Every structure is written in C-alpha cells, then in structure tokens.
Amino acid sequence: MTTSQGELLPATRRALLHRIAVAQAEGRAPSLVAAVVRDGTTVWTGARTSVDGHAPDENVQYRIGSITKIFTAVLVLRLRDEGALDLGDPLEKHLPGTGVGEATVAELLAHTGGLAAETPGPWWERSPGSLRPELADVLGERPLLTPPGRRFHYSNPGYAMLGALVEKLRGAPWEDVLRREVLEPLGLHRTSTRPQAPHAGGWAVHPWADVMLPEPTEDLGRMAPAGQLWSTTGDLARFAVFLVNGDERVLSAESLREMRTPAAPHEAADVASGYAYCLGMEIRRRNGRSLVGHTGSLPGFLACLMISVEDDVAAIALANSTSGPLLFSVVADLVRIVAEAEPRIPAPWKPLGEADPSLLELTGQWYWGTHAFALRLTADGLVSLGPLAPAGRRSRFRPNGDGTWTGLEGYYADELLKAVRRPDGSVSHLDLGSFVFTRQPYEEGAPVPGGVDPEGWRGIS
Template sequence: MLPETRRALLHRLAVGQARGRTPSLVGAVARGGHRVWSGGRSMIEGHAPDENTQYRIGSITKSFVAVLVLRLRDEGLLDLSDPLEQHLPGTSAGRATIRELLSHTAGLAAETPAPWWERTDGSHRPELGNLLEEQPFRHPAGERYHYSNPGYALLGALVAKVRRLPWGEVLRQEVLDPLGLSRTTVLPQAPHAGGFAVHPWADVMLPEPLTDTGLMAPAGQLWSTAADLARWACFLAGTLPGGTEKVLAPASLAEMRRPAAGPDSDDWTSCYGLGLQLLRQDGRLLAGHTGSMPGFLAYLWFSTEDDVAAITLSNVTAGSALATVAPDLLRIVAEREPLLPAAWRPFTDADPALLALTGPWYWGPTALALHLRADRSLELTALSGPARTSRFAPEPDGSWTGLDGYYAGEPLRVVRAEDGAVSHLDLAGFVLTRGPYHPAAAVPGDVDPQGWHAG
C-alpha cells in the first residue's frame, strides 16, 4: 500500500487506542487474499502487540461454528430445515430448526440462566439442560431476529454429536489446520493479552478472569490473532487462495453472507446471515462479526465489492469508541486505494438467440431493458422511473434465476409462439412484452382491442 495509506491506518489505530482507553489495540487489513498491513498500540511504550498476539474474539467464534454446521449440511448429514431434536435430542429447544439457530430467528433466550456465563467456569453448567430454562423461547420461532448465545452453544453441541468429537477438535481438524490458522485456539496460548476492565470515570484498570466457559464455548470462547483473522476474513469473502473450497464451497460461503431473515427491501442497514452480521455503512455492504467477552472487544468486517477486510482486537471490556475503528480502517483503504475495475472485454461466442433477447421490454407501460453479460447471465434494468430490477443466472434448462432484489430466486423464462418466435418473457408470472401491452403477446386480461387512444 501507499505510504500515506499506511500512515492513515496507523493514525486511526492510535486514535482508537487513546479514545477507546484500551490497554492495547492491534489491527490488520487484508486485500487480494493476503494481509497487507498490521499495526499495534499499547499503554506501555515500546511494547505494542503484533499480528501474532492472541486476543479473545468473543462472538466472532460464531462464524467458525456456522462453517462447521454448513459443512455437515453440504455432506448431506443434515438439512438446515431439520429441527434440532432430530440430531440433538433432549434439549428444551428441540423444535427450533438448524437454520433458525444459525440466523438467530429461533426465538430462544438471549442468555443462559444466571449466573453470568461469560464470567463463570463451564463446570457450573455441565449439561446442555443447564444452558436454557425449561421454557427457553422468548418469541415464536421464525417470527423475528433475536440474538441467542445459548443457540450457538447448541449448534456446537450438534457438531460434536454428529462428528462424535469435541467441537473444538472438529474445528481444528476440518477448518483451522486446512486454512493455516495455527494461532486460533479454544484456550489461550502465549503470547496472549490479558483482559481488563477500565473504570468508566477514572484511568484505572481491573483484571478480568480468563474463564473456560465449557459448553457455552461455541458462543464466544475462541482466541485468535490479527494475522489469523485476516486469513479468516479472506476465506469468508471467498478470496483466500489455495483450494479453500475443500473447507466450504463458494456457494455456501455466499449463503452465509446473504440476509437470512428480517429485511424484505434493499434499504436495510443491519441484519444477520448464517453466522455473519451484515452492515451497511459509508455506502458499503459489510459482512463479518463483532465479539466481546469480559476483558476483550473484537471486530472483523470485510467488503467483497472493495476486496478489503479489517480486523481490530483490544483487551478491554467496554469502549464505544472502538466499534468504528475496523470499519474506518476498511474505508481508508477503499477510498485511498480504490480497486481498478476489470477491463471490459467483449465475448465473441455470443449465442444469436440470446442476443435477440436483449434490448427494451415492457411490463405493461413500464419500460425495462435486458442486457446480456459475458457469462451468459442477464441483467434487467429500468429505462425510466422506478422499477423492479435484478440480475439473472443461467440454468441448464434454458431459464434464468433471479439473484437479487424482488426477483431473487424467481424464474425468468422465454415463452415462444407456435412458430418458434419469442412471444414474451415470463418473469415470476409477470408478462414482459416487446411493446407496452403488446397485443400479439399473452397479456393477462387481454389488451383492449381499441389499443392506445386519446381518451
């Protein structure tokens, strides 16, 4: 990166450490599948942490658990629509589906019964039944997003039950080792930071306990480093080189990054996918996760459009000023060193039948245009005024499937007349014609025989 970019990143990190009143703060930026910058600041001059210093990452752990669950799904060992009871019987949350648990839409309680699980040893909850009350549901399943830490503890237990190994060992064998994340562990390994609480009204500190949370570990137990999390962010974004599809297929990673519940329009600002938080900030769509445990705050965000990921790790219990540091690191790189767009190149083997579909189409009086892209995908855009638009991926049967917006998942088909000529396009049941209410097409309700007239 440019020297002035590196200086701006270090300055933002230094401001974050000072205003966030954290004993230490380490940050990293990744691009193109590799870590391209890291820096650290500390309250002790000359002893700043580096990218290999471990911190507790809290709920970023959930993104690792989600990958394990999706691996089970991809192997055919379960379906996301299965109720938990089918694979992990005997819990009071058995009717919740696996997808609902992944997306925090099961309606489960946000936390365990007292005492506060993050500051108590896992031996206080030796059985899964200790993680939830007898009636653990706070909302009807599937009705709303409600974050649940016990829900992810149950997903970790599900992984352990299906694999017949502790979830942490499954994680090491199937994810951490293949991706080269050697400094990501269930328990801390030196060198690691100690966790502290900083007094809200005075510049004094209090050590926080480094507890092993036992069965609740899948909700927030992991320790990691800025270097490892930079690789993890690249993996989640689909840019980490080296055959990572063996860990999780690109389609499943993309599934994690899509909204799983909540928003039904394009103007949402935050929601949840499958193990990932989604955020719109500074005009960008960010995916990632935040994490907190007593003594630690962690942030991981990436933008696939800008191909930038940013991570910050600190060893303080609370600090609102720290929440914006990682998004700001990402923004600094994206704005100062924007990606060059791929060079436009024509493709020479375009199917004449596909070329014939391009150009203006009309949904009633609404003017649209259909574009053919080099990968045989189609894009529907508005020619005038607001309209429902989408991109469409080709299917083997000659149809297309919507990728975004109102038509996400909906079919686009070419309908031909008896002579083989194109009659119209069928888009999720809507008829698109070559002219507004074209009389030669099968317009539902037919077209007035008088045609267009003055009144």
Template sequence: MPDQSDELLATNGGAQPDLLPGALLPETRRALLHRLAVGQAQGRTPSMVGAVVRDGRMVWSGARSMIDGHAPDADVQYRIGSISKTFAAVLVLRLRDEGLLDLADPLEQHLPGTAAGRATIRELLCHAAGLSSETPGPWWERTPGALRPELSDLLEEQPFRHPVGERFHYSNPGYALLGALVERLRRQPWGEVLRQEVLEPLGMTRTTMLPQAPHAGGFAVHPWADVLLPEPPADTGAMAPAGQLWSTAADLCRWAVFLTAGDGKVLAAETLAEMRRPAVAPDGDWNAGYGLGLQLARRDGRLLVGHGGSMPGFLAGFWLCPEEDVAAVALANATSGAGTSAVAADLIRIVAEREPCFPEPWRPLPQVDPALLALTGPWYWGPAPLALKLRAERHLELVELSGAVRTSRFRPEPDGTWTGLDGYYAGEPLRVVHGPDGTVSHLDLGSFVLTRQPYGPAEAVPGGVDPQGWQAM
C-alpha cells in the same frame, strides 16, 4: 506498576510490521495507524492491533501498546468472543450443504432432549428462536465450563423469552446448541470439527480453542482510575461456539478473504452470500441487522458484514465490505471501552475513501451464442419498457428502463431456462417461449409475459388485447 510485560502482552518481538510494504500509500498507512492510536488511547486498553485486507490479502497491520517498544504484531493471539459464532455458523451451513439437515428442521429432529427443541436451525442461526440471552448463573464468560457440564445446564426450564420466530433476540446459549448439533452429527468435539474442516483447510493455524503463545493477557480497566485488574481466561466448555476462540489479526484477515470469496474446500461462495443476507427483521435501529451467523451494519453509506466480539479481558471488531473489496480487524485486551467495532469500521472507511478500488477493466465476451445475442435489447411487460443484456457465461441481466429502476440477474440452467439471483425475481424462472414457426414469441418470467412490443403480439398477452389496438383520444 511492576514490569509485567511478559504476562501483560506476550509478543514475538514487539514489531509493528506491514506484511506487504508499499501496498497502500504512506498517507493512508499513517491515517490507519493514527486511528488505531486514538482507539488505544481513548479506549484505555493495554494494547490494540489492527489489520486491513484488500485484493484477497492483508495489506496493512499496526499496533499500539501501553509498553514502549513492546507492541503486538499480527501474529499475537487475542480472544475474539462472539466472532466465534461466525465459525459455528459455517460448520452448520456445511452440514446443510451436505444434505445432513435443513435449516427449517426443528432442533429436536437432530438434537433431541433440549428445552429449545421446537426452534428451527435457521432461527437459532439468526437469533430469532426467542431464547434467553444468557445461561443461568454463574456468569458463563468468567467461570469454567465444568460448572455447566450438560446441555440442560445451559438453559432454564423455560428458556424462551419471546415467541419462536417472531423477533430478533440475541442468544449465546442458542449458539452453544448449534455447536452441540455439530458434535452430534459429526460425532466429534466441536473444536476438533472446526480444526479439521475449516481452520486447517484455510491455513488458520493461529486460531485455537485455548491461548497459544504469543498471546495477549486480558484485563479490566478501572472506570475511574488508570489501573488494571487481570481477567481469568476461563475455558467455557459447551459454550465455546458462542465465544471461546482465540485468534490473530493475520488469521482473521484470512477469515475475511474466505467469507468474501468462499473456498471450495470449506464452503461455496453462494452459501456465504446466503449467510450475508438479512435473515430476521432488525430490532430497533434499521441500520443494523443479522444474517446467518453474521452481523450486518450500515455505516458511512456502506453495508458492512462481520461480527463484534467481547469476553472478559478482550474486545474484537471484524468487518468486511464486499462492495469496496476491503475488510478490517481490530483487537484489544480490555473488557470494555475500546470500541474495536468502530475502529475496524473506520479502518475500512479510511482505505475506501483514500484509495477506492479500481473496477475490473471492460473486456468483450470470449464467445457468444447468436441465439442469446438475439434475445438482448428491449422487452416490454405490458407497456413498461425493460432491457435484457447478455453477460459472461450465458448469464442474463434484466433492467427496468422507467420508474424505479430495478436490475435482476439470471443464472442459466441445464434445461435451457434461467433462475433469478436477486431482487424481485430471485428464485423465479425465466424461459424463452417459441411460436409454432420456431421463432421466439415471448419470455415467461414467473408467469409475467415479456413481449417485443408493448402488449404485442396480442396472442401472447394474458387476457388478450383490444382488437382496435393503440388509439389516440
């Protein structure tokens, strides 16, 4: 094959740097590079670049290439395909948090005139709208968006494949409609809104709508011979929110940090936690699910959150594991076969198993309210024992002490109550009830009464207590 290195793999020097030398043990770094090398060789991709995030920063990056001495680095752009959907979802959640829409709103309320108007915004975000997976022909990923200039060109006259809201069915046009929704409410092109509201505040200067040098070229690899076919880098127009973006390993590491911890300039951590929760029943394999713009997967005993991506000429894998405080990216410039999602998941496994994260050191509370301290200790729901613990910033934690142990955390509210954050009591109110003498009588947890003794004091127990009390038989 002629030397086409400048066209095949545009790089900025061909180095394979680690931005933070020594951040991981040499044995771990070698294992990461080995996994990347296996992915590039077995996936028969012209190049593959990977990176790992820990402690809020990129701690490793590496690459392999078909051209000796010309491997990409973490600043080389690749097309990231459906990882673009995570950016689209963040823009929609920003609109929700600003009060400009509700996720339960039908699309028609904000974007009238589409054939999908009865689907809600939430259903579009989690692929439960029942819409078709793809646009009418021609194949949108490989043809110019100018062939589909209107929103009506993205949907068939009858675009629903399933009843709205009943099941998961992945839909690329659904995300194009969400992008159009953003444009309608912001009165700017989707890509410009993304740049102003997300990319620039997060310092993601190498994530763009169209490729900017240095960037990789996209290729198809023949299934039965080791030969290449260049893929056209089409500008998909209105379908951009479904898969248009180009990015780098370094920029996606910044994206992983944001999706884990949040950033007040873009989206709060609480909203991102909402995006990471399952939003629709999985279709088939219970090890996979979907949140609000984010894929969920259980792999090697870990819950991973992120997204895969594919466009003609490119594959991308992007996962984060908040519990292990590690994230990983794998990018390749081949249409199929590279298995970047599996590579990224394995990069997480390698780091998590070889260098598990250290827990935060225990420290006493800086100050404590005696009234809250007096609430701690054993409580009873009927005869079932529980324990209430005091945490930082007046948060409470309720733990079951028998049977299937459940733990629920509670956030303090300005009115002196608490709100459940997770588990069975998520969203439920917890309040302290005082007796006539001002002392604490019991706790009211979403109408459940918790008392200091099993079914006592009797006057606090719904339905009363047998006056003979506890008896031997």
C-alpha cells in the same frame, strides 16, 4: 505516480495509523491491533502499545468472542451442503430432548429461534463451563421467550445448541470438528480454543481512574461455539478472504453468499440503523456502505471483523479491554479510509469469447407492462435484467444449463427466468416468476395476464 493494487499510499497508511491511535488513546485500551485486507491480500497492519513488552503483531492472539459464531455457522452450512440436514429442519429431528426442538436450524443461526439471550445462573462469560455440563444447564427452566420465528432476539445459548448439533452429526467434539474441517484447510494455525503464546492478557480498565484489573480467562464449556475462540489479525485476515471468495475444501462461495444474506425479520430500530442479521453474520450500514461480519466481546477483550464486499476491503481490530474503544466504528473507518482514498480499480473489460446466438437474440429492451427493462449478456456468463429508469427491481441471473436462469439477488433472488417460444421457435416473451416481459408494452398477441384491449392504444378526445 501509480501504485500497485497491493500497496497503499503513505497518506493512506498514516490515516489508518492515526485512526487506531485515537481509538487506543481515547478508549484507554491496554493494546489495540488492526489489519486491512484488499483484493485478497493484507495491505496494512498496525498496533498501539505493547503485549509482553513489545508491540503486538499479526501473530499475537486475542480472544474474539462472538466472531466464533461465524465459524460455527460455517460448520452447520457444511452439514447442509453435504445433505446431513436441511436448514428448515427442527432441532428436534437431529438433537431430541432439548426443550427447544421446534426451533429450526435456520432460526437458531439467525437468532430467531425464540431462545433467551443468555444462560441462567452465574454470568457464563466469567464462570467455568463446568457449571453448565449439560444442555439443560445452558437453557434453564424457561428456554423459549417467544415462539420460534416470531422475532429477532440475539441468543448465545442458540449457538450452544448449534455446536451440540455439529457434535451429534459428526460424532466428535465441536473443537475437533472445527480444527479438522475449517482451521487446518484454511491455514488458520493461530486460531484455537485456548490461548497459545504469544497472546494478550485480558484487562478491565477502571472507568474513573487509569488503573487496570486482570479479567479471568474461563473455558466456556458448552457455550464454546458461541464465543470461545482466540485468534490473530493475520488469521482473521485470511478468514475474511475466505468469507468472500469461498474455498471448495471448506464451503463454496455460493453458500457463503447465502450466509451473508439477511435472514432475520427487521425490528423498527434495526431498519433505522441499517442493522440486519444473516446466517451467523451481521450486516451494518456505516459511511454509506454495507459491512458484513461480526463483532465480539468477552471480559477483557473486544474484537471486530467487517467486510465491504462491494469495495473488496475488509478490516479487523482487536483490543484487550472489557470496554473502551468502539471497535465497529474503528473497523468501519478503516474500510472507509482505504475505499475512499484509493478506490477499487475495476478489472479490464473483456468481450465474451463466444456468444450463443439464441441467447444473444434475447438481449435488448423488454417491457413489463409499461415499465422498460434491458436484458444484457455479460462477459462472466451471466445475464442481467434491470429497469432503464434509475430505480426499480434488478438482478443478475446464472444459467441453469437448460435454457433457464436463476436470480442471484434482490426481489428476483432464486426466481426462475425463462424465454417462452412459439411453435415456430421464435421468442414470444420472457417469464420471470409469472411476470410477462414483452418486446412492446402490452404487445398484441402476447399472453399478457388480463388480456390486451383489442382497440389498442388511444388518446382521449
């Protein structure tokens, strides 16, 4: 018996339901709702207990906290792609007078701008945004804890600065820009800055008794770009598909790949745990796979969206409790259950329609020093260069249209690969960021840096 890619087997569906049922019961969440996306389609949704007297579904809103930061980062990358700013620009260039203007846009996106984690004054998540009407109220008297670029330090005020940057360059409120440029084009009609029925209420569950207390729902004001949004599993499932595939009306797949690339220096603890921060997204290691997305929390709510790009599986979980279920663990397990129980079926291999003879000539074995590499031409129009040994530096390269290629990942990301030809047109060697690859190890007559001993290879008597 076989199933289509859009269906899950009954055993898989039961395992997913069991996982969220355990999380809701042991975490004592008033309600928990989840969804799984595979191959660009929502293939499973599940919920436990009720909201307004019925089981929550994919259209019930929950507050998503810091998942909002991904949306803000998308707006910033849109400005970059349009040429309105550069990620290396200091904030002062576009938004003068903040007191943190030496931090660059990229550093703010990656939480390496040196800003404090939270705002001064009352707990901003449980107090009205009207208490912080100006950016100075968000930053306080000591906005920089360390020099920008020195280390990763998660900063909610940093994203308030990015929201203000969007407002300055667009000449409109962050909320309006977000709705016009992201939510409406992607069809995220149930994502909003304020709750829209049906929505869950936020609750605090007593740590030592099975009783609850309602949490206040505050408008975060200037801090909105860091955590204001409400959304649903249905909308976040569509958003997860966008974060992998892109949408030219909003942001290209290439820019989203950049957003998913680590951009912050690793702390020792982060290396041990497999954690890294990118441009508005987190990468976490769990169950032997990399998951990219974001967690979120505000008083009364927990949220998590994570994607395994390699497995093409994403999962979302939302709960209406201040603490309780560890939603990252839940989401990581939902991805694992699907990826392991029903592994991704690869697309059929298909040959190239037509191969450029000059490119075909470059395929095969090459040597960097004595290290053996293979260059391959693939049906997707890319070339790959990787060691014949199990480990080593490898990358795919996209053509630039001028006989050169640019690396897409790993050590060779953004490096230039080119074939260097002799005056007669024959290929002398490959040049990859000054590394010389030859057809034979230390090939005689090739421009190998340091030269080749004229006596050649020899044994030792």
